[in-house]
Amino acid sequence: MQFSGSAIPEKWQPAYEAHLRALEGKVAVVAAWLLLVTVLIYQFSHPLRNSHSSDLVGIEFLLRLPVILTASMTLITHYTGNSRWPNRYFLRLMGLSVMAMILSMLLLYLQNKSAGLYQISNGLVISFFGVSVLAVRGIREWALLFLPLLVLFTGAATALNISFGDVLPLFFDPLMMMVIGMIVMEAFRRVLTSEFRARQKIAEMAGTDELTGLLNRRAISPLLNHELQHAQRTGKPFSLVLGDLDLFKKVNDTFGHDAGDLVLQETARRLKGALRRQDALCRWGGEEMLILLPDTDDQGAMAVAEKLRASMADSHIPAGNNRIHQTISLGVASFRKGDVIDAVIGRADEALYRAKHKGRNRVEVARPSEPEPFVSA
Numbered sequence: 001m002q003f004s005g006s007a008i009p010e011k012w013q014p015a016y017e018a019h020l021r022a023l024e025g026k027v028a029v030v031a032a033w034l035l036l037v038t039v040l041i042y043q044f045s046h047p048l049r050n051s052h053s054s055d056l057v058g059i060e061f062l063l064r065l066p067v068i069l070t071a072s073m074t075l076i077t078h079y080t081g082n083s084r085w086p087n088r089y090f091l092r093l094m095g096l097s098v099m100a101m102i103l104s105m106l107l108l109y110l111q112n113k114s115a116g117l118y119q120i121s122n123g124l125v126i127s128f129f130g131v132s133v134l135a136v137r138g139i140r141e142w143a144l145l146f147l148p149l150l151v152l153f154t155g156a157a158t159a160l161n162i163s164f165g166d167v168l169p170l171f172f173d174p175l176m177m178m179v180i181g182m183i184v185m186e187a188f189r190r191v192l193t194s195e196f197r198a199r200q201k202i203a204e205m206a207g208t209d210e211l212t213g214l215l216n217r218r219a220i221s222p223l224l225n226h227e228l229q230h231a232q233r234t235g236k237p238f239s240l241v242l243g244d245l246d247l248f249k250k251v252n253d254t255f256g257h258d259a260g261d262l263v264l265q266e267t268a269r270r271l272k273g274a275l276r277r278q279d280a281l282c283r284w285g286g287e288e289m290l291i292l293l294p295d296t297d298d299q300g301a302m303a304v305a306e307k308l309r310a311s312m313a314d315s316h317i318p319a320g321n322n323r324i325h326q327t328i329s330l331g332v333a334s335f336r337k338g339d340v341i342d343a344v345i346g347r348a349d350e351a352l353y354r355a356k357h358k359g360r361n362r363v364e365v366a367r368p369s370e371p372e373p374f375v376s377a
Helices: 010-043 054-080 087-112 117-134 139-159 164-207 217-234 248-255 257-273 298-313 341-357
Strands: 238-245 280-285 288-294 317-319 322-324 328-334 363-365
Touching: 010 054, 010 087, 010 117, 010 164, 054 087, 087 117, 087 139, 087 164, 117 139, 117 164, 139 164, 164 217, 217 238, 217 280, 217 288, 217 341, 238 248, 238 257, 238 298, 238 341, 248 257, 248 322, 257 280, 257 288, 257 298, 257 317, 257 322, 288 298, 298 328, 298 363, 328 341, 341 363
Parallel strands: 328 363
Antiparallel strands: 238 288, 238 328, 280 288, 317 322
């Protein structure tokens, strides 16, 4: 059994990874508290369980000590916020320390023919189930937590001449609980993943234009504000390009709204194909498109805008039996010191108006005006 990351679309993989890390953090804290309390109770409750053996208490404490330390370290790093490790590393440490503890204690009791094997068997059941729950990421994590130490246990038992006839009956219930734990975690992962996919789909629908699949105004707004803050802090430029399809109303009137929808979809595809991965493309409204170009000055933005213009003008758009020659006019504006986002968009809009006025199917850059262009220190 394995929850496969391939079930998550590639575009959602970063968000899913963050979702997994958050889940691992919660599981790690709960597991650390449970381990710390449980191990300490078992260490000091030998008389209550009728398993007190003075010659083994000290050795048992040494075997339990790694579990106590790893659980304590997990809690300390969580509550202080000083951890540089991913939470899955803490889960692995706790899982491996639990497996090492319980298997070593089993070897200890078998070798010394000590009473208390029944309680060790119960400990195996609890440990196998608990460690399987720590395998948040599925079968690979499970294999890492179980297989190496089971192999070491087998080798140690052979070296100590411990009969497997004495060992195997003790493993039946623990192995069953391990399988149950894996099934429980697989079901839990599937439920959480279904919820994750549903949330991502809702968020995507809220942040994208239904027709073109591009970002909408709501979705690009935080990107614009982030880029503005970045430019103010670092002095690096950014530019906006505002584009508007030329005579688009005529397309709808002549060929129908279905053809107009195809033109908008093909426009989105072509413009997106002409941009870099870090650029953001938004359907600003109707047939208007807004492009955010991070770390790009006005000259670089002019070159990008010309590339966008050519991507539309150089070939017709098929729409049923028709071939539509659709062009776009674009206005370019770059960030200047003291700007707010609306000021940059306003200058791009003025440049777009000039492009329309000068004959359409062209690119215009915002004219120099106050405030002065921003120059980094």
